[in-house]
Ligand SMILES: NC(=O)C1=CN([C@@H]2O[C@H](COP(=O)(O)OP(=O)(O)OC[C@H]3O[C@@H](n4cnc5c(N)ncnc54)[C@H](OP(=O)(O)O)[C@@H]3O)[C@@H](O)[C@H]2O)C=CC1
């Protein structure tokens with residue numbers, strides 16, 4: 424199969440029909456809510472915490488809280504609902520997680536969104552968890568992942584998932600490709616395209632975003648939402664500490680399957696690294712929205728739908744020469 428990734432593609436402009444980029448509508452409906460932009464910070468401990476989740480929900484951005492403080496999740500759902508905000512949490516697939524779903528049901532805490540967050544989402548045990556959540560919390564919008572193939576998307580959708588998350592190994596802090604030989608690293612955008620053709624429900628493109636223009640490319644190839652880790656980790660609001668090295672500021676970004684996250688060197692498929700400090704996430708999200716408005720203008724339309732129809736050129740191995 425001929426494959427490509429974000430740097431191998433350029434979208435082809437169409438005649439502009441809007442007077443100003445401000446007139447381009449970047450909003451997206453995902454599940455029961457409509458959000459400002461099709462971007463969600465990764466559900467990683469180094470990317471999101473409760474304060475950031477509250478700010479994102481208050482400002483019409485989608486968020487997914489991580490699952491690495493499992494005992495705080497029920498209180499988190501309650502707190503968000505008391506503030507009049509939507510609750511969006513993550514679960515795994517181990518036995519305790521079934522007790523947690525039972526707890527949510529018995530306490531009538533119905534989160535609007537649950538994301539099943541495991542490395543290898545094409546699994547009987549993910550299917551079982553989807554079915555369990557849908558039985559106990561039928562009104563909750565369930566995203567399941569991560570997967571890499573159309574067959575996986577169809578299996579999870581057939582089990583009841585409302586959305587699937589695509590991307591195995593393209594992440595910046597990822598070493599899955601090196602440790603296991605598997606994944607979509609190097610062909611993530613092709614994987615989005617391949618999976619989106621089979622999907623009957625929304626897909627989230629997860630991992631490998633390195634530039635704002637990659638968001639538009641993800642939308643072009645079928646993503647409804649784009650999950651971003653490293654590019655959203657280095658902010659004032661991000662959980663890690665600011666670190667000064669030779670007059671430059673950085674923040675720590677660690678993989679969810681790293682030794683740092685796991686507290687042990689077992690089945691490690693992620694690493695810790697430094698990302699440049701970028702100030703407030705508010706400015707970065709605003710810039711992403713402005714760049715996406717520009718993308719819509721280049722697509723010759725007024726909203727995200729227009730991007731989905733544009734032509735593209737494969738420019739393998741050429742476009743990054745000297746650009747950055
Ligand atoms: N998107 C990506 O490319 C990747 C993301 N991650 C992230 O790292 C975190 C930890 O992930 P994960 O290890 O799945 O979470 P868990 O530790 O919750 O493991 C998931 C469950 O699936 C079992 N399992 C069987 N085969 C695999 C496999 N190949 N990989 C992982 N689990 C398997 C595990 O058992 P056992 O542990 O006994 O094998 C465990 O019971 C998550 O947040 C995940 O999103 C991790 C790697 C890749």
Ligand SMILES: Nc1nc2c(ncn2[C@@H]2O[C@H](COP(=O)(O)O)[C@@H](O)[C@H]2O)c(=O)[nH]1
Nearest residue numbers: 465594595597630631652653678679680693
């Ligand atoms: N293989 C691994 N993938 C991981 C790990 N922790 C998170 N992730 C995935 O990466 C994306 C973010 O990617 P980025 O390119 O935007 O930085 C995240 O949403 C997860 O799917 C890990 O330890 N190993």
